[in-house]
Amino acid sequence: MRNFFKLVLRDFKLVIKGSNETLAAIMFYVLAIIMFPLSSGTETDLLSKIAGGAIWMAALFSSLLSLDRMLRSDFEDGSLELMVLSKMSLESIILAKCLSHWLTNGLPLVVLSPILCIIIGLDFSYWWILLLTLLIGTPSLTLIGATPAALSCVIGKGGVITAMVMLPLMLPILILGAGAIEAEISGLGGIGHLYALSAILPISLLVAPFLAAKAVRLGWE
Amino acid sequence: MAGIFNFLASPSRFRRLSERLYPYTIFLMVLFLILGLWYGIYSSPPDYQQGETVRIMYVHVPAAWMAMMIYFSMTLMSIFSLVWRHPLADLLAKESAPIGAMFTLIALVTGSIWGKPTWGTWWVWDARLTSVLILFFIYLGHVALIKLFDDEEKGSKAAAILTIIGAINLPIIKFSVDWWNTLHQPASVMRLDGPSIHIDMMIPLIFMAFAFLFYYLSFLFINTQAELYKRRVKKIYLQNLMRKEK
Numbered sequence: 001m002r003n004f005f006k007l008v009l010r011d012f013k014l015v016i017k018g019s020n021e022t023l024a025a026i027m028f029y030v031l032a033i034i035m036f037p038l039s040s041g042t043e044t045d046l047l048s049k050i051a052g053g054a055i056w057m058a059a060l061f062s063s064l065l066s067l068d069r070m071l072r073s074d075f076e077d078g079s080l081e082l083m084v085l086s087k088m089s090l091e092s093i094i095l096a097k098c099l100s101h102w103l104t105n106g107l108p109l110v111v112l113s114p115i116l117c118i119i120i121g122l123d124f125s126y127w128w129i130l131l132l133t134l135l136i137g138t139p140s141l142t143l144i145g146a147t148p149a150a151l152s153c154v155i156g157k158g159g160v161i162t163a164m165v166m167l168p169l170m171l172p173i174l175i176l177g178a179g180a181i182e183a184e185i186s187g188l189g190g191i192g193h194l195y196a197l198s199a200i201l202p203i204s205l206l207v208a209p210f211l212a213a214k215a216v217r218l219g220w221e
Numbered sequence: 222m223a224g225i226f227n228f229l230a231s232p233s234r235f236r237r238l239s240e241r242l243y244p245y246t247i248f249l250m251v252l253f254l255i256l257g258l259w260y261g262i263y264s265s266p267p268d269y270q271q272g273e274t275v276r277i278m279y280v281h282v283p284a285a286w287m288a289m290m291i292y293f294s295m296t297l298m299s300i301f302s303l304v305w306r307h308p309l310a311d312l313l314a315k316e317s318a319p320i321g322a323m324f325t326l327i328a329l330v331t332g333s334i335w336g337k338p339t340w341g342t343w344w345v346w347d348a349r350l351t352s353v354l355i356l357f358f359i360y361l362g363h364v365a366l367i368k369l370f371d372d373e374e375k376g377s378k379a380a381a382i383l384t385i386i387g388a389i390n391l392p393i394i395k396f397s398v399d400w401w402n403t404l405h406q407p408a409s410v411m412r413l414d415g416p417s418i419h420i421d422m423m424i425p426l427i428f429m430a431f432a433f434l435f436y437y438l439s440f441l442f443i444n445t446q447a448e449l450y451k452r453r454v455k456k457i458y459l460q461n462l463m464r465k466e467k
Contacts, residue, residue, distance in 0.1 A: 144386060147382055147383070147386055148383070151366070151379050151382070151383070154379065155370060155379075161365075164365065165362045165365075165383060167358075168355050168358040168359045168362060168387070168390075169359070169386055169387060169389075171351075171355050172352070172389065172390065172393055175348075175351065200389070203389065204389075207385070207386070208386075211382045211385060211386060214303060214378075214382055215379065215382050218375055218378050218379060218382075221375070
């Protein structure tokens with residue numbers, strides 16, 4: 001368990017000190033949201049309608065971008081193999097990677113969302129549902145994306161392929177997340193969507209580390 | 222139960238068995254198809270509300286059932302392949318995917334053709350339609366992923382992993398009509414309190430479902446045989462090369 005948190009801390013520090021890529025993914029999130037008013041008009045009525053969907057869409061693409069690199073560098077330079085040779089199992093390593101990925105890429109999106117809520121013109125009284133959907137949804141995005149990310153390391157070619165395989169798997173989360181906000185705005189109450197969304201998280205938490213580990217081992221066979 | 226799986230673990234044994242079963246499945250498919258089309262087109266009454274367009278349902282509903290059934294069986298095969306390393310499971314899953322994608326496409330297209338006169342629109346973004354479209358993309362992803370790997374065995378393993386994650390979509394498809402207020406009507410055949418459609422429409426539906434099931438089986442058999450023969454030809458070719466080297 002101590003090793004687990006050490007690993008999370010290591011990845012966290014690496015992101016803070018090292019690459020600007022995480023920052024770029026978060027900047028992409030903000031920029032993509034700003035694109036929506038610029039591309040589809042600045043009328044407040046229209047914007048408040050599409051706001052939830054726009055924020056979720058941006059969150060999805062931002063995590064797509066960052067997920068592709070979640071395991072890549074450690075897989076390619078062999079650190080992952082060395083970690084497995086230590087006492088930790090590959091499954092818990094992947095879980096630690098997912099946790100640090102969420103802390104550095106998912107959590108900032110959640111924290112930023114009330115501010116973006118104002119920028120894009122979503123009524124501020126709905127900030128809590130936006131925050132809740134993102135808080136429950138982004139860890140599921142990370143966990144579900146971990147396996148395709150591992151597969152793309154094994155194939156060696158990343159980018160478009162990962163997106164193509166990853167996107168259909170993530171669509172249910174997008175639909176439920178954006179749907180919750182829309183249902184809340186239309187007065188139906190988004191809590192039903194929220195329940196379904198929070199059902200996905202424990203399932204993916206249970207299944208994802210094992211499948212992602214299976215995918216990584218495929219590369220070592 | 223384990224005995225059957227062990228029995229089928231040898232590819233050549235499976236090939237022989239499927240070669241023996243293949244004529245029967247083709248025969249049953251043609252039989253059920255003729256019966257289903259006869260009952261569906263001539264011998265069943267038009268719906269009081271939908272009129273003659275209800276006959277599209279005799280293709281649409283069984284195709285949608287098959288789309289989900291094939292994905293479910295692919296999930297089982299993937300678990301078999303990853304957990305017990307069953308040598309045939311990968312192959313069967315690989316050959317199932319294109320057939321499943323085809324049935325999904327048929328369900329989407331016929332549904333759209335039926336939707337135009339009935340709902341007044343080709344396509345709506347309701348939960349059932351969207352989740353089936355996602356299923357179609359997952360099938361395509363499965364087919365593409367195997368091709369991305371140079372080593373086919375690795376590709377099949379990767380696709381098996383993908384299939385298991387994608388299985389989360391199946392309950393969403395099944396219960397989408399209950400969870401959301403969809404334009405697509407709720408289930409009328411597979412219900413806990415028994416089917417709610419009339420027996421005259423039930424008969425062609427069941428016949429067509431069996432026709433599609435046997436279509437799937439026979440094409441699964443023939444594709445798997447072709448793949449097994451292809452592997453054998455490759456092996457013999459390599460053996461001959463080795464002999465020449467000596």
